[in-house]
Amino acid sequence: MTATEYLNTCKDKVNAFLDEYLLSEKVEPEIIHKAIRYSVFSGGKRFRAALCMAAYDVFDGDNERVLPVAAGIELIHTYSLIHDDLPCMDDDDLRRGKPTLHKVYGENIAVLAGDALNALAFDLVSRAEDCRIIRILAGAIGTEGMIGGQVADVLSCGKKNISREDVEFIHTRKTAALINASVRLGALTARAPEEELNKCREFGSRIGLAFQIVDDILDIVSSDEVLGKDVGSDKELDKTTYPKVFGVDHSREMAREMVDQACEILSSVRGDTTIMRELAGFVIKRVY
Ligand code: GRG
Numbered sequence: 001m002t003a004t005e006y007l008n009t010c011k012d013k014v015n016a017f018l019d020e021y022l023l024s025e026k027v028e029p030e031i032i033h034k035a036i037r038y039s040v041f042s043g044g045k046r047f048r049a050a051l052c053m054a055a056y057d058v059f060d061g062d063n064e065r066v067l068p069v070a071a072g073i074e075l076i077h078t079y080s081l082i083h084d085d086l087p088c089m090d091d092d093d094l095r096r097g098k099p100t101l102h103k104v105y106g107e108n109i110a111v112l113a114g115d116a117l118n119a120l121a122f123d124l125v126s127r128a129e130d131c132r133i134i135r136i137l138a139g140a141i142g143t144e145g146m147i148g149g150q151v152a153d154v155l156s157c158g159k160k161n162i163s164r165e166d167v168e169f170i171h172t173r174k175t176a177a178l179i180n181a182s183v184r185l186g187a188l189t190a191r192a193p194e195e196e197l198n199k200c201r202e203f204g205s206r207i208g209l210a211f212q213i214v215d216d217i218l219d220i221v222s223s224d225e226v227l228g229k230d231v232g233s234d235k236e237l238d239k240t241t242y243p244k245v246f247g248v249d250h251s252r253e254m255a256r257e258m259v260d261q262a263c264e265i266l267s268s269v270r271g272d273t274t275i276m277r278e279l280a281g282f283v284i285k286r287v288y
Contacts, residue, residue: 001275001278003275003278003279003281003282004282006275006278006279007045007046007050007282010046010049010070011044011045011046011049013053013064013067014046014049014067014071014074017068018074018075021071021120022036023036025037031105031109032109032112032116034105035101035104035109035113036113036117036120038101038104039078039081039082039101039113039117040074040075040078040117042095042096042097043096043097043098044074044077044078044096045288046074047179047211047279047282048070048074048077048178048179048182049070049071049073049074049182050070050279051179051186051204051207051279052066052069052070052073052183052186053066053067053070053186054186054275054279055182055183055184055186055187055192055276056186056189057186057190057275058192058196058269058271058272058273058276059187059190059191059192059196060190065189066185066186066189066190068124068125068128069124069125069127069128069185069186069189070186072120072121072122072123072125073121073178073181073182073185075117075118075120075121075124076117076118076121076137076141077178078117079113079114079117079118079121080114080141080150082100082101082102082110082113082114082117083110083111083114084150085100085101085102086102086107086110086111087102087107089150089154090233090237092230092233093230094224094229094230095228095229096228096229097228097229101113121137122134122137125137125185128185128188128189130188130189130191133189136181136184136185137185140177140181141177141178144173145177145181146173146177146178148173149170149171149172149173149174149175149177150174152166152169152170152174153170153174153239156170156240157237157238157239157240158238159238159240162240164246166240167240167241167242171209171213171242172209174212175208175211175215176204176205176207176208176209176211176212177208178208179204179207179208179211180204180208183200183201183203183204183207183276184197184200184204186200196270199268199269200269202265203262203265203276203280206258206259206265207258207262207279207280207283209255209258210258210283211283213254213255214252214255214284216234216242216243216244216251217242217243217248217251217252217255218231218286218287218288219231219232219234219235219241220232220235220248222288226288228288242254242255252284255283255284256284259280259281259284262280263280266280
């Protein structure tokens with residue numbers, strides 16, 4: 001199975017699960033349930049859910065068991081996109097080829113929809129039997145994870161003389177932390193042994209960083225039509241990105257090296273890691 005086929009399979013499963021789970025648009029107050037569904041079902045690759053399910057598949061056979069966790073991760077991801085697009089953050093008008101949530105429902109509802117998705121995500125992951133799953137997710141999105149990365153990102157706009165450490169600090173937290181957690185949560189749900197969990201963490205950190213580097217590159221070389229979001233906004237906001245520090249070609253080379261290292265780590269994992277390798281390859285090959 002190719003990465004794209006696996007992503008599509010996971011997308012169908014996660015979307016069906018979330019359609020059942022999320023409240024109907026007819027439940028009062030209707031506007032918040034409409035807003036949540038607008039964002040959650042606006043498209044999206046479901047890459048984090050797929051990574052979670054692929055890691056699960058390595059250590060156990062029935063990935064229905066990991067669906068609440070994989071879906072919860074996607075709710076957190078959607079929440080981060082909603083807040084990232086707000087006027088007080090990146091102020092973007094387009095996401096997944098559609099107007100951003102605040103453009104349709106207003107800023108107040110967009111903030112509240114993000115907040116609601118956070119609560120719903122933890123409701124879902126709390127169904128897992130291992131409490132470490134909740135702690136890892138909370139850590140990945142807190143001030144030492146996604147929120148910390150976003151704070152550093154916002155504060156670094158327009159900064160000159162950025163070092164490798166500066167940009168790595170931001171990307172490791174803002175993006176890699178949740179991607180890394182996705183792999184570990186999949187493996188944990190499948191009750192993978194400690195030694196294998198450590199390898200998943202090493203794999204996830206490299207894939208996560210490479211994912212954001214490629215995102216930075218696509219913001220320069222792609223188009224609004226292909227990406228479904230406003231390209232060129234990093235330059236407009238003078239954001240701290242890998243291409244700003246290293247140039248596009250060198251950044252791509254660095255991302256490729258990270259993906260190679262991630263695949264090397266998989267070599268010693270006991271189990272069939274074919275799909276995880278495919279997903280790692282997708283990180284560098286992706287055009288959207
Ligand atoms: C949600 C805890 C929490 C905090 C909010 C706004 C914010 C703090 C953080 C921003 C994090 C962010 C949006 C990072 C960018 C990550 C990224 C590369 C997004 C694009 O991911 P894709 O390509 O998107 O997987 P799709 O649309 O396919 O799901």
